[in-house]
Amino acid sequence: MxxxxxxxxxxxxxxxxxxxxxxxxxxxxxxxxxxxxxxxxxxxxxxxxxxxxxxxxxxxxxxxxxxxxxxxxxxxxxxxxxxxxxxxxxxQGAKLVNKAITTGAIFESDVWAEAIEHGRNGTLHLIGLHSDGGVHSSLEHLYALLRRAADEGVMSCAVHILHDGRDVAARSALTYIERTEAVLAEINAAGPNRNYRIASGGGRMTITMDRYEANWKMVENGYMCHAHGEGPAFASAADAVETMYAESDAGDQYLGRFVVDRGAGPVGMIHDGDAVVFFNFRGDRAIEISRAFEEPDFDVFDRTSASGDPAPDVFFAGMLQYDGDAFIPKKFLVAPPxxxxxxxxxxxxxxxxxxxxxxxxxxxxxxxxxxxxxxxxxxxxxxxxxxxxxxxxxxxxxxxxxxxxxxxxxxxxxxxxxxxxxxxxxxxxxxxxxxxxxxxxxxxxxxxxxxxxxxxxxxxxxxxxxxxxxxxxxxxxxxxxxxxxxxxxxxxxxxxxxxxxxxxxxxxxxxxxxxxxxxxxxxxxxxxxxxxxxxxxxxxxxxxxxxxxx
Missing domain, CATH: 3.40.720.10 (Alkaline Phosphatase, subunit A)
Structure with missing residues (x-):
């Protein structure tokens, strides 16, 4: 010392x-x-x-x-x-990201440039908590990333949403879906051949956002849903939520996973060469899914799809580095405090x-x-x-x-x-x-x-x-x-x-x-x-x- x-x-x-x-x-x-x-x-x-x-x-x-x-x-x-x-x-978190977006520093980093390059050659995938609760993520951050990606020539972008219902009203998912669908429609209408869409999702206490290795099955369910398109299929995210609301009294955080499929298969599976950005700024519930996407020798669960497809080889980045000592993830858009x-x-x-x-x-x-x-x-x-x-x-x-x-x-x-x-x-x-x-x-x-x-x-x-x-x-x-x-x-x-x-x-x-x-x-x-x-x-x-x- x-x-x-x-x-x-x-x-x-x-x-x-x-x-x-x-x-x-x-x-x-x-x-x-x-x-x-x-x-x-x-x-x-x-x-x-x-x-x-x-x-x-x-x-x-x-x-x-x-x-x-x-x-x-x-x-x-x-x-x-x-x-x-x-x-x-x-x-902290949101304040750091707000500043990086306001100054443009987030878009001047080598990590963002590499994510965009992968997105131009394939699909840019954005995964995170989908609400304005401001505890784990921000919709304004998501929308800033979407608009900048479109401005930089990314034609295909899939958003994978995690319902909140915990830091916001228990059944508010449809409000946020409507808001995001409007932004995606605006982006698609501004240029030819753009395909920006919601691809998959589920409740934050059901998929993806486990912490402290308490329930890796949550992470596995989320990974298989986002990466391989595994899960109940619906024509839209709103259809998925409305159907689940009708079937139980569960709040958004406990809703099951879903995949958007308009008749030709899942609209946003993750493929080799794609970029995946996890846009949560809070670290605890971002570490495990980061490991699942990032680690080449990951062995906590089998990332092979039900049909035998291996884990996609992707460029992965977090909004922040969620664990500075363990370097998870290795690539991130904004440096933590x-x-x-x-x-x-x-x-x-x-x-x-x-x-x-x-x-x-x-x-x-x-x-x-x-x-x-x-x-x-x-x-x-x-x-x-x-x-x-x-x-x-x-x-x-x-x-x-x-x-x-x-x-x-x-x-x-x-x-x-x-x-x-x-x-x-x-x-x-x-x-x-x-x-x-x-x-x-x-x-x-x-x-x-x-x-x-x-x-x-x-x-x-x-x-x-x-x-x-x-x-x-x-x-x-x-x-x-x-x-x-x-x-x-x-x-x-x-x-x-x-x-x-x-x-x-x-x-x-x-x-x-x-x-x-x-x-x-x-x-x-x-x-x-x-x-x-x-x-x-x-x-x-x-x-x-x-x-x-x-």
């Missing part, structure tokens, strides 16, 4: 004898109480107690506070954990032993994203990372998820006496909240509260400190009500602030929470400095200020 990672002792506070634990309750925002708020509808005496002390405040977790373009941009787990671990605000000097790097430089733990669905958030989009350990001699395997189920059927198991393991780590600092993620407020099922999310919150009571008890026993916060809202608004009084499930994140509470059993007024003034920009990036202070260190001078004052 270099000398610029050294920390100075705090001049008036040396920390507590026991460990400091940060609990990130994923998706637990702060919104007015009411029947749509799963958090306030739940019985949560432990959280209520934490929220009622003088060591409590609320933090911004969306928009510019986490590096996103505007206050209309919902936060998400990735940028939230980046901010928690980095202690500063870095331009370079996040350096993270909390973990400073603590390792000081020889502080730490642990990070969650279940599969959020394990990468307390490791990879917390560490500035870097895989693996910073120092394997000082750090312990524990992943508890997630179940491959719809999470409203198991609202506890692995919260109790995470708690059991955390208590063992705390009581071992080996660790000065630990962090965990309870995923259920977010993952169950995304299903839109209010009662299941209420149950999830009550289990979180039950486990928080156990953690508070152990922190008291060990004379430590517990910090409770969240990365964004979700469970705080579970449905909206239209003018006719009809409830509509809200499966997306919210723009709500998140809680920040310190439980310090030895607290005797040595510090106080800085009160957020009107318009305050206190957000998740302020947490790192606060943690350093509570551990007995001064925060780095370029970090966002601490939330406590001594």
């Amino acid at each position: 270099s000398s610029d990672l050294s920390l100075q002792p705090h001049p008036s506070f040396s920390g507590r004898p026991g460990p400091l634990l940060v609990v990130v309750a994923d998706g637990v925002g702060v919104a007015p109480p009411g029947t749509s708020n799963a958090i306030t509808e739940a019985s949560t005496p432990t959280l209520d107690s934490l929220y009622a002390t003088e060591l409590y405040t609320e933090l911004a977790a969306h928009g510019p506070a986490v590096g996103l373009p505007t206050d209309d941009d919902m936060g998400n787990s990735e940028v939230g954990h980046n901010a928690l671990g980095a202690g500063r605000i870095f331009a 370079e996040i350096d000097r993270t909390m973990g790097q400073f603590l390792c430089a000081e020889g502080v032993k730490s642990f990070a733990i969650s279940e599969t669905q959020k394990f990468g958030h307390v490791t990879y994203f917390w560490n500035g989009n870097k895989s693996g350990y910073i120092d394997e001699h000082l750090e312990t990372y524990i992943e508890i395997p997630s179940d491959n189920v719809e999470f409203d059927t198991t609202p506890a998820m692995k919260v109790r198991e995470i708690t059991d393991e955390t208590i063992d780590l705390l009581r071992s006496g080996e660790y000065r600092f630990g962090r965990l993620n309870f995923p259920s407020g977010d993952m169950v909240g995304h299903t839109g099922h209010l009662h299941a999310t209420v149950e999830a919150m009550e289990i979180i509260d039950e486990c928080m009571a156990r953690l508070v008890e152990v922190i008291d026993e060990l004379d430590g400190v517990l910090v409770f916060t969240a990365d964004h809202g979700n469970a705080d608004i579970m449905f909206t009500v239209d003018k006719d009084g009809v409830r509509h499930p809200k499966t997306s994140h919210t723009l709500s602030p998140v809680p920040f509470a310190i439980h310090d059993p030895n607290y005797d007024g040595e510090y106080h929470m800085i009160e957020a003034a009107a318009g305050s920009d206190h957000g998740l990036a302020n947490v790192a400095s606060t943690v350093f202070n509570l551990l007995g260190y001064e925060a780095p001078s370029d970090y966002n200020p601490s939330l406590v004052q001594f």
